[in-house]
Amino acid sequence: MSGDATPGAHGEAGLERGRVDLQRYSHALMGTYGEPMRVLVRGEGSWVWDADGNRYLDLLGGIAVNALGHAHPAWVAAIAQQAATLAHASNFFATEPQIRLAERLLELSHAPSGSRVFLCNSGTEANEAAFKMTRRTGKSTVIALEGGFHGRSMGALSMTSKEAIRAPFAPLLERVVFVPRDDEDALRAAAVAAGDDLAGVILEPIQGESGVRPLSHAFLAAAREVTLQRDALLILDEVQTGVARTGAWFAHQLYGIRPDVMTLAKGLGGGFPIGAVVAFGERAGSLLTKGDHGTTFGGNPLAAAAANATLDAIEAEDLLGNAKAVGEHLRTALAEVSGVVEVRGEGLMLGIGLAAPASAALAKAAVDAGFIINPPSPDTIRLVPALTLSVAEADTFLAWMAGPGSRIVLEAS
The missing domain is CATH 3.90.1150.10 (Aspartate Aminotransferase, domain 1)
Known part of the structure; x- marks a missing residue:
């Protein structure tokens, strides 16, 4: 001070x-x-x-x-050293900081074999990628929650319920159904109505923008059950709750439930823009393949170095x-x-x-x-x-x- x-x-x-x-x-x-x-x-x-x-x-x-x-100090030093070494290389090439960050995220999230990471620049981009992953299942309907916030690009906004920020950009993407937070009956009814077309359920373990409102353990368990029953993706938006914010590396670890897809950003870079998608297991990890998605800046060595320094400091301190x-x-x-x-x-x-x-x-x-x-x-x-x-x-x-x-x-x- x-x-x-x-x-x-x-x-x-x-x-x-x-x-x-x-x-x-x-x-x-x-x-x-x-x-x-x-x-x-x-x-x-x-x-x-x-x-x-x-x-x-x-x-x-x-x-x-x-x-x-x-x-x-450690974060500043890591950025300065990386900036003096290699700040950016297109994704036609790999870099060590990028690889180390992906490996570290898989390790910290206890991801099983076949899991993969996609690196991007923000939470909105991470959720946009997750939305595209639902479409690659061959199905279309996504269930999201009232009070949820997932970003402002057209795909992420389509999964965000706040009418004031949706209305000026209507019509948004179709087949997104909103149910009340912690209403298990409404969730199950929406899943039944979607039938074989249910592609995924997206939610924040703790809704941040609507007033820091944690979901109940029972509701999150119901979301996991519904998605397993219908071969749909459970997507946990941990953009705000992830990276030690809740006292666990990721909030879903407090619930004892593993998602199919987790999105990260905010605290991951400690102040440097970066986002990530963690896909758990062979099925989710193989949904996006060559040419399906991309980003010029995502996973650049400078951003990855900032994220690695952030994770290292969280652990060391x-x-x-x-x-x-x-x-x-x-x-x-x-x-x-x-x-x-x-x-x-x-x-x-x-x-x-x-x-x-x-x-x-x-x-x-x-x-x-x-x-x-x-x-x-x-x-x-x-x-x-x-x-x-x-x-x-x-x-x-x-x-x-x-x-x-x-x-x-x-x-x-």
């Missing part, structure tokens, strides 16, 4: 730089994200600094991306253990905060359920006080910080949540 700026404290002289940069942003970039909260200029560990010199505890982690925090311990510390303390009715999730993927729809106002008050949090739904705050977050750092946020700054917002709502 370094820097002496006070979290959330703004001076008029410093603010001018931030205002100017935000004006430049609005004139140069498309308005797809709304107005940014701040202009960030550097980070270290779980802390970031804005253009005005203010420091913030980053409890969003780039939306579960910065698994090692900011500027982790026991960040799975830290995610469980610090996550439990946060969960226990937050449950005692007035206005908090529920704390959902696993490890360092937590949803703070509020008694009132005050999440947006609370997130604004938090950033003004020097804490970056996220309101994925009106009554939920999402925490997905670096896996390196310490108890002492977490306690600064807990003190604010228990203090007048948050209480004023919650009581006003």
Whole structure:
């Protein structure tokens, strides 16, 4: 930890730089994200600094991306070394970092013989590839969940239920059926209706964008049963839950259920763009063959080196253990905060359920006080910080949540 700026404290002289940069942003970039909260200029560990010199505890982690925090020395060194050696080679060639990463993912996921990995650049691309895999089964119907989020490309968006982001791009791909989360009867009925055309079921073990909502063990078991009965693919979207986020390497390991296909991204690269599809077993591993799919940048040695460094650091520093311990510390303390009715999730993927729809106002008050949090739904705050977050750092946020700054917002709502 370094820097002496006070979290959330703004001076008029410093603010001018931030205002100017935000004006430049609005004139140069498309308005797809709304107005940014701040202009960030550097980070270290779980802390970031804005253009005005203010420091913030980053409890969003780039939306579960910065698994090692900011500027982790081993991660920086690995990228620098690889960039000075070989940054990119087309997929007409293989590279050692690419091979090592694929082997490591198969090892960590306990994948059986015949399993294979496809490397890409993002979670959306990973889910797009998974969607194409369902079509290669020779069948067409995919069951997805209400509240699920799988990306914004046309295939991934077709499996995402949120109408507000679907409607402008209709018509989307056909034969995607949505069922309510944790409704086993609806899942089984949809499978019966699909009959022999059921190609796959896709779901997130913990739905992130709808408010950090874990699926029940019974529902996930039912999804596994349904897909086995109908020779369909069980696809687990672990873009947000994967890579030690939940205190396990992959969230499905907490459920004791192995999918046919798993998609990864976000934390895999520790801040460098990369995605992956892990296909389990001979059948799934052979669905995509030469010419079926591809990507220019996917699995390039620079991205693979970043991912390898991330996995190495998670293991060397026991960040799975830290995610469980610090996550439990946060969960226990937050449950005692007035206005908090529920704390959902696993490890360092937590949803703070509020008694009132005050999440947006609370997130604004938090950033003004020097804490970056996220309101994925009106009554939920999402925490997905670096896996390196310490108890002492977490306690600064807990003190604010228990203090007048948050209480004023919650009581006003």
